[in-house]
Amino acid sequence: MTGSGRDVSLLPFVILGAGGHAKVLLALLQSMGAVVKGVCDPGLAQSGIECWRGVRVLGGDEALDRLDPTQVSLVNGLGQVIGSDRRMQVFLELTAKGFTFAPLVHSAAWIDSTVVLEAGAQVMAGAVIQPDSVIGANTIINTGARIDHDCIIASHVHIAPAAVLCGGVKVATRAFVGAGSTTLQGLSIGESAIVAAGSTLVRDLQAGHLVVSSPMRIRESKFKVQSKRS
Incomplete structure (x- = not known):
């Protein structure tokens, strides 16, 4: 629910940004059969x-001033970058101006009927979200992520591709859970904390802290590659 009193999922969509994350969101919208009115991107403009x-470029950021907030639903196409609040700022600024961000779910994702998706939540292809979980506003559940039962994920979080949250995990606002990581059941991830890609979290992670896996070691193989003789 967005709290706007209208079903914003039925409105035409306008994508903000035209980078890699925006490409994935366009594919998501196409999988839904949604109407895409255009894209706003200063670089393209x-x-x-x-x-x-295949989508009309409406202009840069100034193009939003020409749009009626009640007649479109915005899609936050800015990716979440560690150390930057730009994605969150765009969401908050435009929400304050009366624009709405519908929760989006790729047709190839699976979400239980009891899951709560707040405004602007984005669930990509192959993701699974199990019963009684909550996905906060402007949060990304990226490609192939697995969210088990009773997980509570706050706003402005990024759950990266193929990350796994076991049951009952709590993730605070602006946290970043890296690709291919695993968080064991019942744990908490604090505000702005980072779970590095490939890590396994086995205890609570405090706000602003980072957990990484063991350093990768590369060494010469004992098996030599032999070139073929002509």
């Missing part, structure tokens, strides 16, 4: 590009 991946 400055380059004079009028069409991006």
